[in-house]
């Protein structure tokens with residue numbers, strides 16, 4: 001497995017993750033019972049686990065690590081925030097309004113992570129503009 005393959009898999013999993021998340025959050029906000037489908041839950045876990053495995057491999061290849069390099073610390077913390085806010089959007093939010101805003105917030109965190117990667121900087125998109 002070479003660097004480009006691992007990087008493309010990581011990016012691919014990131015796109016799959018956010019696409020599936022948006023789909024599930026639409027189901028969550030609209031109160032659809034399809035949300036409870038096991039396949040959707042399992043798929044999200046598999047995708048997010050692979051995303052993280054490829055992320056770890058990438059850190060080893062480029063020899064930059066969270067808690068050593070700021071932009072990777074930012075990515076890791078933001079990934080946890082994405083997961084926590086994501087669970088509010090999908091199940092923990094008591095009302096549809098809370099789940100809606102949690103969904104928007106989770107998508108914004110995802111955009112932040114993407115920018116922090118592109119910029120290699122915790123300021124994310126602000127560092128590129």
Ligand code: HEM
Nearest residue numbers: 011014055056058059062066072075076079113114117118
């Ligand atoms: C939702 C979470 C994540 C998203 C959306 C994401 C997105 C991306 C993208 C788009 C790239 C390719 C950048 C480019 O080609 O310019 C990338 C690369 C990378 N990501 Fe992630 N990532 C996420 C999580 C993580 C985590 C948690 C880590 C590790 C703590 C990580 C470590 C890396 C590394 C080391 C690279 C290679 C950067 C380079 O070669 O310059 N990623 N990520």
